[in-house]
Amino acid sequence: MKLSLAIGTVAAVIAAAAPTDVAPSIAEASQTPAAAPAAGGNRLRVPVDYYKLPNGLKVVLSRDTTSPTACVAVYYNIGFRNEPKDRTGFAHLFEHMMFQGSANLGKMAFIRLVESNGGLLNGSTRFDFTNYFQVVPSHVLEPILWAEADRMRSLDIDIENLKNQQEVVKNEVKVNVLNQPYGGFPWIDLPMSANENWFNAHNFYGDLAHLDAATVDEVRAFFKTYYAPNNAVLVVTGDFSPDEVKGWVQKYFGNVPSAKLPGSPDLKEPRQEKEKRAGRTDPLANRPALGIAYHAPNRLTPEWYAFGLLDEALAQGSDSLLYDELVRKKGMTGSVAAGINFGLGNMFDYSGPMLWIAQFFHDSSVSSDALLAAIDGIVEKVRKDGLDQSALDRARVKMRSDLYASLEQFAGFGRANLLASFALFDDDPSKINQLEDGFEKVTPALIQKTAEEYLRPGNRTVYVVTPGKTAAQGDKEAR
Amino acid sequence: MKPIFVFALALLAGMQQAAQQKPPATGAPKDFVLPAAKRFTLANGLPVTMVPFGQVPKAAIRLVVAAGNLYENKDEVWLADLTGNLMREGTASETADAVARGFAAMGGELGINVGPDNTSISTEVLSERAADAVRKLADVAQRPRLPESEIERVKGNLLRNLAISKSSPQAIAQERFAQLLYGEHPYGRVFPTEAMVKGYTLNQVQTFYRAHYGAARARLYVAGVFDAASLESAIKQAFEGWTGGKATDAPPLPPSSGRQFALIDRADAPQSTVMLGLRVPTASHKDWVALEVTDALLGGAFGSRITTNIRELKGYTYSPYSQLDAHPAQASWVEAADVTTNVTGASLKEIFLEIDKLRKEAPPAAELRGIQNNLAGVFVVQNASRTGVIGRLAFVDLHKVGPDYLSTYVKRVMAVTPEEVRRIANEYLTPDKMSLVVVGDEKTVKSQVTQWAQ
Numbered sequence: 001m002k003l004s005l006a007i008g009t010v011a012a013v014i015a016a017a018a019p020t021d022v023a024p025s026i027a028e029a030s031q032t033p034a035a036a037p038a039a040g041g042n043r044l045r046v047p048v049d050y051y052k053l054p055n056g057l058k059v060v061l062s063r064d065t066t067s068p069t070a071c072v073a074v075y076y077n078i079g080f081r082n083e084p085k086d087r088t089g090f091a092h093l094f095e096h097m098m099f100q101g102s103a104n105l106g107k108m109a110f111i112r113l114v115e116s117n118g119g120l121l122n123g124s125t126r127f128d129f130t131n132y133f134q135v136v137p138s139h140v141l142e143p144i145l146w147a148e149a150d151r152m153r154s155l156d157i158d159i160e161n162l163k164n165q166q167e168v169v170k171n172e173v174k175v176n177v178l179n180q181p182y183g184g185f186p187w188i189d190l191p192m193s194a195n196e197n198w199f200n201a202h203n204f205y206g207d208l209a210h211l212d213a214a215t216v217d218e219v220r221a222f223f224k225t226y227y228a229p230n231n232a233v234l235v236v237t238g239d240f241s242p243d244e245v246k247g248w249v250q251k252y253f254g255n256v257p258s259a260k261l262p263g264s265p266d267l268k269e270p271r272q273e274k275e276k277r278a279g280r281t282d283p284l285a286n287r288p289a290l291g292i293a294y295h296a297p298n299r300l301t302p303e304w305y306a307f308g309l310l311d312e313a314l315a316q317g318s319d320s321l322l323y324d325e326l327v328r329k330k331g332m333t334g335s336v337a338a339g340i341n342f343g344l345g346n347m348f349d350y351s352g353p354m355l356w357i358a359q360f361f362h363d364s365s366v367s368s369d370a371l372l373a374a375i376d377g378i379v380e381k382v383r384k385d386g387l388d389q390s391a392l393d394r395a396r397v398k399m400r401s402d403l404y405a406s407l408e409q410f411a412g413f414g415r416a417n418l419l420a421s422f423a424l425f426d427d428d429p430s431k432i433n434q435l436e437d438g439f440e441k442v443t444p445a446l447i448q449k450t451a452e453e454y455l456r457p458g459n460r461t462v463y464v465v466t467p468g469k470t471a472a473q474g475d476k477e478a479r
Numbered sequence: 480m481k482p483i484f485v486f487a488l489a490l491l492a493g494m495q496q497a498a499q500q501k502p503p504a505t506g507a508p509k510d511f512v513l514p515a516a517k518r519f520t521l522a523n524g525l526p527v528t529m530v531p532f533g534q535v536p537k538a539a540i541r542l543v544v545a546a547g548n549l550y551e552n553k554d555e556v557w558l559a560d561l562t563g564n565l566m567r568e569g570t571a572s573e574t575a576d577a578v579a580r581g582f583a584a585m586g587g588e589l590g591i592n593v594g595p596d597n598t599s600i601s602t603e604v605l606s607e608r609a610a611d612a613v614r615k616l617a618d619v620a621q622r623p624r625l626p627e628s629e630i631e632r633v634k635g636n637l638l639r640n641l642a643i644s645k646s647s648p649q650a651i652a653q654e655r656f657a658q659l660l661y662g663e664h665p666y667g668r669v670f671p672t673e674a675m676v677k678g679y680t681l682n683q684v685q686t687f688y689r690a691h692y693g694a695a696r697a698r699l700y701v702a703g704v705f706d707a708a709s710l711e712s713a714i715k716q717a718f719e720g721w722t723g724g725k726a727t728d729a730p731p732l733p734p735s736s737g738r739q740f741a742l743i744d745r746a747d748a749p750q751s752t753v754m755l756g757l758r759v760p761t762a763s764h765k766d767w768v769a770l771e772v773t774d775a776l777l778g779g780a781f782g783s784r785i786t787t788n789i790r791e792l793k794g795y796t797y798s799p800y801s802q803l804d805a806h807p808a809q810a811s812w813v814e815a816a817d818v819t820t821n822v823t824g825a826s827l828k829e830i831f832l833e834i835d836k837l838r839k840e841a842p843p844a845a846e847l848r849g850i851q852n853n854l855a856g857v858f859v860v861q862n863a864s865r866t867g868v869i870g871r872l873a874f875v876d877l878h879k880v881g882p883d884y885l886s887t888y889v890k891r892v893m894a895v896t897p898e899e900v901r902r903i904a905n906e907y908l909t910p911d912k913m914s915l916v917v918v919g920d921e922k923t924v925k926s927q928v929t930q931w932a933q
Binding site for chain 1: 567576582819850
């Protein structure tokens with residue numbers, strides 16, 4: 001009966017383009033992939049069949065016969081980082097438009113095709129990709145692949161659809177941010193405060209005026225620029241015949257024309273040398289909240305693997321160092337929530353600069369400075385001494401368990417998500433099978449060195465939400 | 480389906496002349512077999528269900544105890560939550576941090592989730608530690624330390640959660656909606672007062688624990704990859720000595736009260752949070768599956784009528800949904816949406832129009848078939864995980880719907896006829912009995928909703 005949990009999951013909702021009402025099922029459902037450890041070893045071996053069509057479409061097949069279901073996921077290499085500067089929120093608005101019709105599927109027809117074939121579907125917009133996925137009984141794969149190819153080839157929208165989805169997206173921003181206590185905290189607030197480069201630091205949910213300003217021509221141009229097979233990966237996981245699926249992929253996607261892609265923007269962030277402080281007054285909130293962010297090491301580097309284990313040890317679960325100190329010993333907060341790519345993904349599914357974020361809700365009897373001092377007590381000790389052996393061992397076990405969990409998430413979608421990310425960003429989905437090794441190789445010395453550099457006070461941004469009326473509100477009432 | 484589809488085609492006709500291609504046909508469905516469960520009952524009466532499932536080397540363990548909010552007295556709201564949270568604070572033999580580290584070392588975490596009917600104590604660990612996890616979980620359930628030293632801190636966390644919850648418009652609406660449906664019954668009490676929580680004593684927690692935790696009120700479920708023989712013997716050893724807990728004693732439901740209305744002011748809110756609905760028969764009733772189908776067609780599925788109308792045609796909202804919420808004695812049906820403030824009345828009008836329409840006209844067979852296929856497919860997906868399997872089995876046990884409920888579910892979904900959907904809507908989804916809650920900017924919204932305010 002505790003409804004406050006919703007606060008922690010608000011961020012996930014930016015994702016939901018289409019069926020928000022499948023979310024309860026998503027939360028409950030997950031699946032077991034045929035990804036048992038190899039005989040004689042302790043390592044995951046996810047089957048990976050990777051190839052490219054002549055038009056550049058990357059294809060990953062990963063078979064799993066645990067249940068008669070399949071997941072189809074199409075990831076486009078365009079996230080909200082690199083949307084146009086005067087059109088914040090455009091990448092996400094565009095994601096909604098992909099559900100509005102294509103040459104052979106009118107409005108609602110895509111959604112009905114999936115649902116009436118027993119499937120669930122959704123889409124989401126993240127830092128570095130926009131994805132569309134369906135979880136379906138495996139015998140309906142062919143029409144689903146046909147439909148995904150149809151909208152990759154021939155998005156077909158008009159002003160009515162656009163106006164409709166502008167209203168829907170504005171309502172999405174209202175329900176998740178504007179009419180919500182802590183709306184946008186910390187998943188929009190901290191990237192905007194900690195990053196210097198506009199691509200990483202703008203409001204990716206979008207200014208309402210920018211959303212209103214979008215035109216049909218802009219939607220079509222965005223589609224033409226980024227939604228080409230040579231900028232995408234198609235992943236199919238589940239219980240299917242590989243030869244049959246390869247035939248359908250060739251038949252339906254093979255003749256989608258490729259496009260000349262624009263160059264990638266420079267996403268680099270400068271090394272942060274001095275702590276930054278930011279915050280706001282939230283008239284809807286009644287308890288203060290503290291968010292902290294550190295720039296994380298570059299993805300897939302040895303330090304990044306070490307940072308993943310630091311995250312496990314510091315902030316994941318009720319055995320973690322921060323939970324033990326802040327919740328159990330000092331009673332300053334009731335929970336610790338944190339992660340790399342917090343609220344919008346995991347430590348694997350992005351490609352540019354990324355933050356590690358942690359959030360804490362507390363009472364006004366505890367100041368944010370006192371909370372920060374308690375956090376510093378733990379962080380500085382880890383920077384100096386690293387982790388003790390038992391904490392490091394637990395971090396590795398938790399990482400392995402969490403990795404299995406993310407692979408199993410939502411009937412194969414979790415696995416498709418990792419395969420798509422490694423195909424899209426690294427051209428090598430088999431990296432999924434190298435992750436455990438990467439974490440295993442981390443030494444206690446590397447843990448300490450990584451903590452020393454990346455958990456520097458100068459690398460940190462602090463964001464404080466203070467409950468109360470804003471200046472404008474105070475004026476209004478005084479008058 | 481028809482009106483929408485025609486609308487879509489009409490739009491397209493103006494834009495393109497080429498004939499549309501039809502999607503390719505589907506293949507033949509593969510057999511779906513529910514995982515076989517092994518059931519046995521310990522000497523003390525604790526029912527155990529073990530389901531070998533999947534290939535990933537993990538096991539999910541869940542102990543379900545009839546110790547939810549249903550068993551709280553009127554002035555004890557969230558005493559069940561306080562008890563559950565205090566059970567995380569160590570056992571007779573281990574401190575809280577040692578318990579937490581123990582579960583973490585097995586790749587899991589201790590979860591204690593207090594719900595309206597049950598409290599679940601659960602974990603999901605790496606397979607080789609399944610028997611150890613059962614022992615640890617049994618220790619938490621049977622020998623919680625319930626330390627006096629931690630109660631004020633744990634109450635402080637509950638008070639903070641309470642305050643934060645009550646700043647969210649959805650939670651405010653849910654609280655009032657539950658009150659309107661269930662009155663003074665525990666299902667009608669979503670939130671305690673601050674004073675209530677502050678006043679709780681360790682003695683009250685201990686009394687609640689002694690009355691409601693015990694083999695007589697619990698069920699144990701395990702699903703995943705495990706060594707059955709060693710796990711079974713670990714379960715017997717760990718749980719056979721557990722006694723205590725009175726027989727279940729749910730308070731009776733008050734009669735339904737008919738239409739009630741509440742408008743709660745949220746000054747200058749950009750959206751109104753609306754909830755409307757009523758009490759309906761629950762899972763053990765013969766009409767339950769048909770109710771589920773009706774709910775999905777009306778507002779539950781993304782392609783449902785209400786969602787298509789107020790989101791995809793009108794753009795009034797982002798996240799409308801309807802759902803059935805089942806307790807053992809009673810269920811409720813609700814349609815909820817956060818709609819732009821100036822179309823609050825217009826949204827309600829459309830929602831009621833869709834309900835009225837379904838009560839008068841049986842849906843087209845093709846539309847119904849799509850919804851039935853959807854429910855059948857989602858059922859398979861939901862049974863495709865360890866926790867999904869446990870959730871289904873626990874549902875069957877909670878509602879006492881019989882061992883063949885799951886194996887006949889898809890068949891019963893597919894057997895529902897269009898006329899039956901109309902009858903169900905007509906019989907159970909009666910608008911003049913529906914309660915309605917609006918949380919929004921009163922000065923703008925009030926005049927829009929007067930027609931429903933009695």
